Amino acid sequence: MTTSGRAVGSLAAIVGGAVGLVGLAACGGSAPPPQSPAGPSSDTQSLASDTPPPKSEPPASPELKAGIKAFDAGSFADARASLEIAVKKAPGNYEAQYDLGLACEKLGDLPAAETAYKAAIAAKPDFDTASTELSAIYTVAGRNDEAIAVARAGLAKSPSNAGLHENLAVALAGKGDQDGATAEFSQAVKLSSGDAMLHLTFAHWLNTWHVRGAAPHLDAARDLAGSDLAMVASIGHEYRMAGEFDSCVKTFDHAVQIKDGGEVRTERALCKLGLKDEKGTLDDLQAAVAKEPGYAPAHYYLAGRLAKNKKFKDAAAEYGKYLEIEPNGSLARQATERQKAAQDAAKKK
DSSP: OOOSSSSOOOOOOSSSOOTTTTTTTTSOOOOOOSSSSSSSSTSSSSSOOSSSTTTTTTOOOOOHHHHHHHHHTOOOOHHHHHHHHHHHHHTHHHHHHHHHHHHHHTTHHHHHHHHHHHHHHHOTTTHHHHHHHHHHHHTTTTTTTHHHHHEEEHHHHHTTTTHHHHHHHHHHHHHHHHHHHHHHHHHHHHHHHOOHHHHHHHHHHHHHHTTTTTHHHHHHHHHHTTOOHHHHHHHHHHHHHHTOOHHHHHHHHHHHHHHHOOHHHHHHHHHHHHTTTTTHHHHHHHHHHOOOOOHHHHHHHHHHEEEEEEHHHHHHHHHHHHHHTTTTSSSSSHHHHHHHHHHHHHHOO
């Protein structure tokens, strides 16, 4: 019934929260979207390993078994209830504490998860999976000093844990230590080259620092992403941030094939704009508003292309549609100003 042999997901929520597919609504951010809490990669992933536990590991109590069964069934509240009994009876059972942390994360109770992971580490200081989860919680919360302390303590005992290197890298990046973060990201990639999210996260920070070198990591992430729409769109967005517009368009071609919609069409249009493909840009934006009329940024960017083509009346109408949908959106001020300019230009025609 051990969980320590199970791989732990890497940190994906990088700096603050991303919206939708990598914050495409703003079309100016570059943070990849947050993934599920570290631990199970899906609600159905088993907490239990098929490998018999080593003799040194704590025995699985009936409550721990019940908690694992409930977790695997997606009943996280029931899992938490059983696991709380398990740790009350045996506070030193690090497996039960760790599993309780996972259940609390699934329920969104991060303070309780933090307490459980701390207890697991206190009971077993070399329990690197718990250190990975705890440092991830701290990093996502912007508690970078605490994340650094936990990650470094974990790495002192488990230097080959890629997740700890990644979490340490993100925390160092959050504190402005570019060199330290780069070194930790590079070490994480050496240890886990097949992790698409790790490559994407590293590429995101290289773009944030305006440092060349994102493209190879985005290429690797793209090859690993398969048909994960959010991942593919995030990769495409980072290609655009890196100025790799041809790769950006090709990546969003794939995203559109997975699931067509206003957001991916709008992002592909901006990639085509980077290639100075005016017709392709306009075609995608017109398709975006047709397929998803409620997606406000498509109206905003379509208005801009219409204004460039001196179709000022139509441009003013599209700016108006943006403002109807998102009157307080991130582009509202620009839309208001540009709508007035388009209206004034239309009157002069």
